Amino acid sequence: MAEIQRSVLDEAWGRIPHTRETQADQGSFTQTRIERVITLIVGSGSLVLGAQALAAALGSPxxxxxxxxxxxxxxxxxxxxxxxxxxxxRFTRVFAGIFAIVFVVTLALWPWATAGGPAPAPTQDPWVFFLVNVATVASIVAFPIGLQIAWTIATPVLYGVVRLLQARNDADFVVPVALDVSFALILGSVLLTLGWMYRSVAANVDQARAAAVASYASAAATAATESERVAVAALMHDSVLGALLAAERASTPRERTLAVSMAREALTRLANAEKDALEGSDEPVPASRLADDIEAAANELGVQLSVIRQLDIDTPRVPGRVARALVLAALQAVANAVQHADAQGLTVQVTGSASPGGVVLRVRDTGSGFDVTSVAPDRLGIRGSIHARLAAVGGRSDIDSHAGGTTVTLEWESGDRW
Structure with missing residues (x-):
């Protein structure tokens, strides 16, 4: 089912138009495009303002x-x-950050660079003024939102301070400098707000798109699972019917043995038919994952359970299919203990060993026990959900029950069929 879910997710994503940018990261389709638009606008605007500043700088007195x-x-x-x-x-954040920092340093050095020079005219702005808002948009490209706000406020204010220092605190400069600073602050605030707004909208759109794709994938995977279950049901019908017919017609020991084998195969298929669309892959998982899954599943059933872990450091990883079989078999044993022993003294222990590599799960209770040999043939809680399930993945199961309680042992060794 994991393969079905991945294929469905790929199909869902394939319905969205792809570009070189979106293929790199499916989760940031809109954000990637918005960032590209922002950098193009910043680059174009900076080119125009930079050309004006350069023309003014070449003849600056x-x-x-x-x-x-x-x-x-x-x-x-x-x-x-x-x-x-x-x-x-390419490398927009790096070079934008370098320019934003270098420009602030230049403003800080401006009083020393202009010391002793001729008195400037109040109505003539220096060339650095043309780049104040360029530094602001550079911070929008390069820095997080906190530094963007700091640059948007600090850069115009710093320009106003150094401009007054250059004018030697001449009163005629106060109004023109105040107008320049207010203009830079307003324009910078507008640019900052637009950048933040478009990025927020893009993030929300990507989040909504991801949720829609995941919902579509889940629904399609569920439909595929139901279709597979129908096929499994038909297969089970044929398997069970064939086993019953073989048992009815069996007249020799060999025919009876064949009927038993057919029945066991049907039970194994029945045990493996309990699949879910989100069951996961067959990738190996750590042995501790078994304990976590048992605790979580037991809590969902209303059983407060703390699994005892005794795992060697070098305990081998358990294949995904084996891990699910062990967990489901252990949960069946837990359900039996709750139903028939009222969960008296219920404990679950997961033991992992490096040599021989494998895991052992033990489910114990201190109930009144039962006679294992007296279990009716039509009760599949033990035969189908425990014995057949473990046999299907190369594991072993054993049930020891007496008047003092019941112990269900589930074993798997790394060399068993894997």
């Missing part, structure tokens, strides 16, 4: 001669790398 070239190179080389990364769609 604000910085001292020894500061001008290093600052221009330090800012525009990372900016060019960020723009190229955004347009290409």
């Amino acid at each position: 604000d910085e001292a001669t020894e500061w001008h070239a290093p600052l221009v190179v330090a800012v525009f080389v990372p900016l060019a790398a960020m723009i190229l990364a955004c347009l290409v769609g």
Whole structure:
């Protein structure tokens, strides 16, 4: 059934149009596209603003001669790398983060770079002003939401502070700088909000899509399981009918032996017919998983049970089919103990050994016990759900019952049929 579920899930996902981006990660179809759109917009906008800033920087009279070239190179080389990364769609977060940090460092150095220079004009903005919001969108691409908010607020405020320091606290600069800072804050807030909103919408869409695909897969797997159960029922009908006819017509020891073999085969198929769409694969599981599954299943049945674990470190992993057979057989023994012994002294123990490699499950109760040989042939709780189930996966089962209680032992060794 695990193979059916995987094939159904693949079929469901195949109904969604695929691109190179979506094939890489089925769970982030919309998020991947939104991130690509954001990086393209950031790259294009940064290219325009960066060209304006570069044109203003080439003839800038604000910085001292020894500061001008290093600052221009330090800012525009990372900016060019960020723009190229955004347009290409590779390493965008890395280069956007580098530019955002370098620009803040440049702003911090701006008072020293312009010290001793001519007094600037209040209405003429320096070239760094054109890149304030570029640093903001760079943080949106590179950083988590907390740092995005910090960059959106801190970068314009830092620009206002260094601009006033450059103007030597001239009162004529207060209003123009305040307008520049407020404009940068408003624009940065809008860009930050849009980025957060589109990413949230994309995440919700991906979550809804994943839930829809999983629901479709579950429904289709359930339908496939029911179809298989119908086929199993038809097969069981033929198997049981054939065994009954063979038993009725048996007149020699050889014919009786054949009838018994046919009946055992029918019981084995009946034991293996209890499949579920979500039963899991046949991949090996650790022995401790058996104890966990027994506890969980018992709790669902209303039996508070704590499984005793005695597992060697090198206990071999148990194949998935064997593990399910052991768990189901143990649960049948638990159900029998609850029904017939009122769960008196009920304990379950899982023992794992490295040599010989294998596991042993023991289900004990301190009830009044019963005569194993007197169990009616038509009672399948022991024959079908315990003996036949373990025999089908190469395991062994034994039931020891007396007046002091009952012990059901389920064994599997790594060399048995696997």
